[in-house]
Amino acid sequence: MNATSVEGATAHPVSLTVNGQARTVQVHPWTTLLDLLREQLDLTGSKKGCDHGQCGACTVLRDGKRVNACLTLAIRCEGADLVTIEGLADGDTLHPLQRAFIKQDAFQCGYCTPGQICSAVGLAREGRAHTREAIREHMSGNLCRCGAYSNIIAAVEEALPQMREVSE
Numbered sequence: 312m313n314a315t316s317v318e319g320a321t322a323h324p325v326s327l328t329v330n331g332q333a334r335t336v337q338v339h340p341w342t343t344l345l346d347l348l349r350e351q352l353d354l355t356g357s358k359k360g361c362d363h364g365q366c367g368a369c370t371v372l373r374d375g376k377r378v379n380a381c382l383t384l385a386i387r388c389e390g391a392d393l394v395t396i397e398g399l400a401d402g403d404t405l406h407p408l409q410r411a412f413i414k415q416d417a418f419q420c421g422y423c424t425p426g427q428i429c430s431a432v433g434l435a436r437e438g439r440a441h442t443r444e445a446i447r448e449h450m451s452g453n454l455c456r457c458g459a460y461s462n463i464i465a466a467v468e469e470a471l472p473q474m475r476e477v478s479e
């Protein structure tokens with residue numbers, strides 16, 4: 312596909328909810344959800360690490376389930392209810408997982424952190440992380456180049472009981 316055909320291609324309307332706000336956007340058939348969030352909606356908390364579904368830095372919640380935004384086509388998100396890292400806090404009150412990440416010092420550069428936190432919110436809803444080993448296993452799709460894994464797991468372990476209460 313050359314540049315002319317890309318520029319001349321038709322964009323399509325998609326209506327969705329992002330962090331509680333109804334939005335209608337125009338997207339091309341190849342636009343990823345990650346690019347929609349970052350480039351069109353200025354929600355840059357979700358990070359582009361690999362852009363190939365390998366690192367988890369782009370993880371967001373779609374209808375309550377964690378997804379890799381870089382592997383999700385925006386045009387397939389008609390009617391979706393999306394939550395990104397920007398939508399987790401309740402005003403000035405941080406999400407329990409955000410508080411636990413700060414308390415446990417669970418980041419260094421912070422690049423992976425939004426994806427780690429969104430992934431852990433999704434994990435809590437899945438209800439299958441009852442041990443430290445299970446948390447480690449089910450968070451294995453979220454890589455951390457800084458190697459902050461032990462603190463990340465500790466933060467998730469600390470916040471899980473509160474997140475289960477929130478999601479019930």
Ligand code: FES
Nearest residue numbers: 360361362367381
């Ligand atoms: S940027 Fe999506 S998985 Fe790496």
Ligand code: FES
Nearest residue numbers: 419423455456457
């Ligand atoms: S804190 Fe740097 S990549 Fe995880």
